[in-house]
Amino acid sequence: MFPTAVVAEIEQLWCTSYEQRCRKNNPTFIYYIAKVSDIKKQNDSLIKEIRELVRQIREQRDAASYKTSNDKLIDFIKKLSAKIQEAENVSKADLIKQWSQVLSNIECIRN
Structure with a gap:
């Protein structure tokens, strides 16, 4: 007490x-x-504690920032993959159209 x-x-x-x-x-x-030495010890102790807390806060902030940047990167990759897939589908559709035209041209030549 x-x-x-x-x-x-x-x-x-x-x-x-x-x-x-x-x-x-x-x-x-x-x-x-209180002795001056006791006050200085207490002051040093508080300074160390504050520095440790600041370090922990910065680590948490950096980790949150890192997670956010990773989430942004994942979203960007998903969007890019969707665009690539869409481009592949368009190019496949173009190839099918071109192939259909080639086949119809061949049919016309045969007839």
Whole structure:
């Protein structure tokens, strides 16, 4: 349990309502005594944590971007395949028409 939690519990359970409201017993600000080295360690720890979080966020963003670009590439390949298939169908139809004309020309020549 943290010291502030202990203080709050004591105030709630053992102090009268006047004592709970009194600024002498409950100051607006609570000052903590800490060494400069402790503050620097905490600051360094927070900086490391922030850098790690930023790295993770960038990785997630890049992964989402990569997935989006892959999806776009797959869509493009599907559209291109459809166009190629359509072109093949058109060229097959043209070949069939040309072959039909050749056969009809041969029939005309025979007759």
